[in-house]
Amino acid sequence: DGGITQSPKYLFRKEGQNVTLSCEQNLNHDAMYWYRQDPGQGLRLIYYSQIVNDFQKGDIAEGYSVSREKKESFPLTVTSAQKNPTAFYLCASSRTANTGELFFGEGSRLTVL
Amino acid sequence: AQSVAQPEDQVNVAEGNPLTVKCTYSVSGNPYLFWYVQYPNRGLQFLLKYITGDNLVKGSYGFEAEFNKSQTSFHLKKPSALVSDSALYFCAVRAPTGGFKTIFGAGTRLFVKA
Numbered sequence: 001d002g003g004i005t006q007s008p009k010y011l012f013r014k015e016g017q018n019v020t021l022s023c024e025q026n027l028n029h030d031a032m033y034w035y036r037q038d039p040g041q042g043l044r045l046i047y048y049s050q051i052v053n054d055f056q057k058g059d060i061a062e063g064y065s066v067s068r069e070k071k072e073s074f075p076l077t078v079t080s081a082q083k084n085p086t087a088f089y090l091c092a093s094s095r096t097a098n099t100g101e102l103f104f105g106e107g108s109r110l111t112v113l
Numbered sequence: 114a115q116s117v118a119q120p121e122d123q124v125n126v127a128e129g130n131p132l133t134v135k136c137t138y139s140v141s142g143n144p145y146l147f148w149y150v151q152y153p154n155r156g157l158q159f160l161l162k163y164i165t166g167d168n169l170v171k172g173s174y175g176f177e178a179e180f181n182k183s184q185t186s187f188h189l190k191k192p193s194a195l196v197s198d199s200a201l202y203f204c205a206v207r208a209p210t211g212g213f214k215t216i217f218g219a220g221t222r223l224f225v226k227a
Contacts, residue, residue, distance in 0.1 A: 042219040090156055101147055104156035
């Protein structure tokens, strides 16, 4: 079945550690996105990528980094510079950057101990 | 700047009654409008979208939404609510300007009581 796979589903991190969240899609979509979800705040855009080897900062990119070396993959690294990283992270894709709805993965919940 | 407002944090409705979840937006140009649903600890699922054409849009699970340009609203509706409709609902807007980013509202929690 086509879809988006995020891993791990749950992740615990000590302060000062970098962690990488995986996002893989087999929908052949050009565009991919990372959102952060906090209670009562909806979804906020961290980074997005319209094509391979290109990505742009979203509204809350500080303390995060991404890469887009393959069309299928868009990993997100939460660095130690992110001051409040505990959140639910959602990866999404769309067929192109300017059309259609987003398809979401099941999310990764990161907790900083 | 683009924005989406969902004025109600929570909506309560009895099973079998009609439901409405409200959404208003602010965007330059002609918007693309979406509704998504989220169940606990899951990703978002697409329900329906308005791009152009008929102002009444029908989507998954019996949901529909009405685009009102003059009121800049896109309210989600269902004629008869089910207990299984209880979830978190997000309205979203994408504008042709601003890099085609999708902006989400804060979400409205729907409780359907048996």
